[in-house]
Amino acid sequence: xxxxxxxxxxxxxxxxxxxxxxxxxxxxxxxxxxxxxxxxxxxxxxxxxxxxxxxxxxxxxxxxxxxxxxxxxxxxxxxxxxxxxxxxxxxxxxxxxxxxxxxxxxxxxxxxxxxxxxxxxxxxxxxxxxxxxxxxxxxxxxxxxxxxxxxxxxxxxxxxxxxxxxxxxxxxxxxxxxxxxxxxxxxxxxxxxxxxxxxxxxxxxxxxxxxxxxxxxxxxxxxxxxxxxxxxxxxxxxxxxxxxxxx
Numbered sequence: 321x322x323x324x325x326x327x328x329x330x331x332x333x334x335x336x337x338x339x340x341x342x343x344x345x346x347x348x349x350x351x352x353x354x355x356x357x358x359x360x361x362x363x364x365x366x367x368x369x370x371x372x373x374x375x376x377x378x379x380x381x382x383x384x385x386x387x388x389x390x391x392x393x394x395x396x397x398x399x400x401x402x403x404x405x406x407x408x409x410x411x412x413x414x415x416x417x418x419x420x421x422x423x424x425x426x427x428x429x430x431x432x433x434x435x436x437x438x439x440x441x442x443x444x445x446x447x448x449x450x451x452x453x454x455x456x457x458x459x460x461x462x463x464x465x466x467x468x469x470x471x472x473x474x475x476x477x478x479x480x481x482x483x484x485x486x487x488x489x490x491x492x493x494x495x496x497x498x499x500x501x502x503x504x505x506x507x508x509x510x511x512x513x514x515x516x517x518x519x520x521x522x523x524x525x526x527x528x529x530x531x532x533x534x535x536x537x538x539x540x541x542x543x544x545x546x547x548x549x550x551x552x553x554x555x556x557x558x559x560x561x562x563x564x565x566x567x
Contacts, residue, residue: 322390323382325349328435329374330415334360341386342370344378345418345435350427354380354387366392373398373411375436400443407442409563410452413556414438417456420552421463430521431462437522449535450517450528456542457517465489465549469514472496480508484541486548504541510534 327346335341340359345351359366369376369392378392401407418435422428434455441451460466468490471478477493483503485492491511492503506514513530517538530538543557 321382323348323380325378325380326395327376327378328415328432328439329370329372329376330419332370332372340366340370342389343419345422345432346378346427347429347432348427349382350425351419351422352382352387352425354378354389356389356392368397369394371397372415373401373439375439396440398439398443401439406563407448409556409560410442410448411439413554413560414442414452414455416554416556417459420554421459421550428462431459434458434522441522449539450525450530451522453538453542454517454520454522454525456546457514460546460550461518463550466518467491467514467545469511469518474499480511482506482511484514486544489549504537506537507534510537513538 325344325346325348327344329342330345330351331343333341335355338358338360340356341353342356343351343353356366356370358364359370361367366389369378370389374394375396375398376392376394379390381388381390398411401411414435418431422431438451438455442448457466467473467484471491472482472493473485473488473490474492474496477495479493481494482491483497483500483505484490485500485503487500488503491506492500497503513534516525
């Protein structure tokens with residue numbers, strides 16, 4: 321059955337001499353893979369619309385296995401991302417993480433909306449640390465391993481102070497801190513940021529002012545948390561870390 325589907329190209333792979341297999345994250349059916357015949361030919365109309373990060377409208381013959389893209393039109397190519405190596409690296413990381421953590425054919429409108437909003441942010445801004453972490457937190461929840469950041473992960477206490485425990489998978493209150501002596505003390509402002517990252521959409525946030533030391537703390541927490549629970553090695557994150565060292 322031929323369907324009109326809006327979606328974002330999150331992965332491409334060459335197939336034979338002239339074709340591509342693309343993975344699309346769509347608003348309608350979630351993540352799916354489809355063959356784009358002739359897309360490797362320079363003069364093909366499919367060549368431009370099947371590039372990574374393309375937000376497009378696709379006409380697709382859907383199958384249980386590999387679907388077939390008949391044609392597509394670009395809604396947004398995110399040109400400013402493609403022209404900047406650092407922005408490209410951030411977008412590539414988003415695509416790989418999304419591909420790793422979402423199952424095929426499971427719609428998730430929240431994640432779809434947040435991915436498009438995050439790409440728009442990266443396209444139009446230079447400081448992308450906070451939007452990136454906001455998207456990661458929501459994607460961790462979609463992947464089934466989000467940390468508990470609205471209360472103590474052990475007893476449910478909602479009153480601060482809190483620490484963050486990798487072992488317990490989130491916040492620990494003062495009474496439960498003994499469960500993980502290596503848990504990281506957090507200020508009330510950092511606890512609030514973790515909750516905002518997890519629950520508030522990027523479209524509802526203006527310019528979030530976060531101290532540099534808190535950004536580094538949050539980045540370290542999320543990276544270590546993913547390493548413990550995420551389960552997938554991410555080549556793009558390694559490249560991002562190398563870029564950070566160069567900068």
